[in-house]
Amino acid sequence: MKVKTKTAIVVLAAGEASRMGKPKQLLPWGETTLLEHTIKTALEVNTDEILVVLGAHYNEIKSLIDKYPIQIVFNPDWKSGLGTSISKAIYEIQNGRQEIHAVLIMLADQPFISSNDLNLMIKHFRKSENQIIATIYEGGVKGVPVLFDATYFDDLLALNDDYGAKEIIKRYKAFVDFYNNNSNIADLDTPDEYQSAYQNTFNI
Structure with a gap:
């Protein structure tokens, strides 16, 4: 009988989004915001824990997402970059109430990542085989979401x-291993990228 693996999703949402010129976590996406859309996607996934790491604009964003069944993690060192946010999340996971066998890391500005994408990555995870599953996009771009076996928690913590x-x-x-995503859009970093993606998605 296969032992159920326990997976946590970490949503990185601590950055200031300097290239966007405004907090992209709060940008509209349909009837919600980019970050809320990502949280809702994560909530549809067969996972055991969801952590959202905040930093810049903490109070404003926290008040928006407090209503969701997630763990909000504050990263006071957010200006130092993504690595510190990952480290903070892993610290919380290692000191949590349950043993987590893998962590799936994604960004707040990935509206084209579906719950199906995330579920397929988790489905292909094999516990205790030192596995890493990264996403590969059209054109060969490699990146997040990425899933790490717990073997790598100390590396991520550092x-x-x-x-x-x-x-x-x-x-x-x-x-x-790589999960092939048919999209050519990994995330949204600039106003032009956001406007184009929004207009194409909602036919505006």
Whole structure:
């Protein structure tokens, strides 16, 4: 009988979004916001815990998402980059009430990632095989969402800069599998990218 693996989703939403010129976590996406859309997607996934890491504009964003059944993590070192947010989330997971076997990391500004995408990544996870599952997009771009076996929690905990988990993926590339995503959009970083994506999605 297969033992159920326990997975946590970490949504990274601590950045200031300087290229966007405003908090992109709060940008409209249909009848909600980018961050809320991502949280709702995560809530549809077969997972055991959802953590959302906040930093810049903490009070404003927290008041918006307090209503969701998630754990909100504050990263006071958000200006130092993604790595610190990942580290804070892993610390909370390691000190939580249940044993987590894998963590699936995603960004707040990935509206084209579906719950099906995330469920398929979790479905292909094999506990205790040192597995990493990263996403590959059209054109060969590799990135998040990315799933890490608990074997890598200490490496993730040690992150402290803006390179996120890329160096860990490179270091352990022999253990990396890829999930093919048919989209050519990984995330939204600029006003033009956001406007184009919004207009194409909602036929405006």
